[in-house]
Each structure stands twice: as structure tokens, then as C-alpha cells.
Amino acid sequence: MVLSRLPVDEQLVALRDILSHNSVLTDVLAKAAELRLPDWYLTAGCVFQTVWNVVTGRPAADGILDYDLFYFDANDLSWEAEDAVIQAGYTAFADIPATVEIRNEARVHLWYEQKFAVPCPPYDSTEAAIDSFAATTCCVGVRVERDGRWRIYAPHGLADVFNLLVRPNPVQAPRHVYETKTTRWRQQWPTLTVLPWPTLPEKLG
Template sequence: MRIGRLPLDEQLAAVPAVLQTNPALVAVLRGARTLDLPGWWVAAGAVVQTIWNYVTGRDPQHGVRDYDLIYHDPSDLSWEAEDAVITTGREVFGDVPVEIRNEARVHLWYEKRFGVPCPPYDSAEDAIDSFPATTCSLGVRITASGGWKLYAPYGVADAFNLVVRPNPRQAPRHVYEAKVARWSSAWPELTVLPWP
């Protein structure tokens, strides 16, 4: 039976085993843990894309351009503070492309980049809730004791069922459509639902 059709608890239990098929993702998770960032998650694309690769029988890193490491630190919203974390991250992750972002400061640049205002996020989870596709609204971390934590506000069935569902909460339509165009070329099996 397909994982996306299992009971929710069994779907969630399958996620760590599926994600562990991607050694680069596991290395990023372990490295992220050493940075001790507040409220951190490895989120979005690389997480769901590893699931898509598992379901479609592709190499675990197929189509993965980078790994998003997000955290939420409202104590210092300066670019310099975020850049210091990015610089440290480069030392930790080496050649693995990891994009590190402090979600507490996204509202400072979001409108200029995407054309719509963004209220300040109150947590990294708040940011995940607003990702352009609910399917990609996933965050994962490995705890200090080695346990796996998953944040999936919209569940994981769509990821396992290769369904991309828009999330109009924050991102504009053109952001969603640009992402699904790239994803569809790498994973033609996806069922992409239209923007509402």
C-alpha cells in the first residue's frame, strides 16, 4: 500500500526512514543541530523532494538544488547577525548548498522581493505555515538525543501522493507557479493543483 494512503500515524512514522535515504539531508540535519539555532528546522524543498524521489524511485538527491535551514531569532534582526550565522554555516556544511534564513527578519525584505507585504512571523513554524505550497510546508530536525521531530501543519499525504497544493496565505501566485514549473520538469508525475 502507498504510504500516502496509510493512517496518519503510520505516514508520520515512515517519514524519518524515507528522509534517511538522502545522506546529504541527514548530514545537513546533523550539522544544523550543532549550530544550536533557536527554533530551527530543515524545511521545504529538500524535505519534500526527498520524499518525491523515494516515491518515484529516483536518486534521493535528484532535483534538490539546496537545503533550507530556517530559524527564528527576533533578538537581532540585522543582516549582519544573519550573515554571521550563514558564515558559520558555510564552515559546518562545506560544499553542501545550505540556504540559512532567520525567519524573524523576513518581513524586512519580503515585499521588495515578492511584491506583497509580509507580517512578521512569530516563529519558524509560522513561516512554514505560509510556504507557497502546503505540500512543502514541512520542517524536520534531529534532536540532541537522536530523535526525529517533524512539523507538518498540512500533513504528509500530499507529499507521498505527489500532489502539489497551493497555499495562498502569503506567497503570491507567480511564486507558486514558478516553483511548480521547475518541480514539474524534475518530477513529471506530480499532480499540480491550480492557484485558487
């Protein structure tokens, strides 16, 4: 069965089934829901790399460095407020055998330029932050609502994730971030197809 050819509603079911193979991820989802953070998602590598592992027959959690938990709270942009959430996370995830990285996406513009040497306009939601990942393939977020329903955000769809195709997303992250990440990913998942970063056409004299 080619997962990328399933109807969209069935792709969502397939994604949830695949992610359920990663018990670390499902435990993080359950405990994150208890924190009741505003506009939160578990996102980035722990999501799409779980898919890559399962569809290539690897252990579901293999090679996943950390679990990124994003939330959005513009009411208090202080480091102290974000750190309080991070400390609460240390307690909540103390028995999880993985690193859970918690970040308030409302604060990203305050430190992004210093880290990546390019400015970052303020985000207005966690979804906007996910939209800016270096590869469109990475733009997937999941969470479990308080009633147990899964919420999945995937602005570029799921076909590339299922097909192990990495496509650049040159809207915010610089080229070197994309190339550094994809070089590491290829070492772990050698069957990936990585599309090159787009180049600007030369100006005519």
C-alpha cells in the same frame, strides 16, 4: 503499500525512513543540530523532493537545488547577526556536497516585499514561516533534537507529499511564485499533479 493511507504515526515513521535515504539531508540535519540554532528546521524542497524522488524510484538527492535551514531569533534583527550565523554555517557545512541556505525567519518581513512585491507581516516562529509556503505540500519541516529524536512539523499532513499532489497555499506568496515553482517541478517530476491557483469569484453587477 499506499503511504498516504497509513495511520499518522506510521506516516511519520515512513517519512523518516524515506528521508534517511538522502545522506546529504541527514548529514545537514546532524551538523545543523550542532549549531544549536533557536527554533530551527530543515524545510522546503529538500524535504518533500526527497520524498518525491524515493517514491518514484529516483536517487534520493536528485534535482534538489539547495537545503533550506530556517531558524528564528527575534532578539537581534540586524543583518550582521544573521550573517554571523550564515558564516558559521559555511564552516559547519564545508564538506557537504550541496548548498545550505540559512535564514532567520524573524527578519523575513524586512526584505520580503522588495523581493516579491507584496508585504509580509512579521512571523512569530519558524513554524509560522513554514505555514506561508506557496504550496501546502511544501509545508514540512524536520529537525533532530539534541537527544537524537526527530521532530517533524507538517501542519497539512503528509498525504499530499506521498501522493505527489501539489496544492496551492494562497496565504502569503503571490500566484506567480506558485506557478513558477510548479512549472519547474513538473519538468523534474512529470508525474506530479498540480492543482491550479484559486481564482476569486466574479462580483455580480
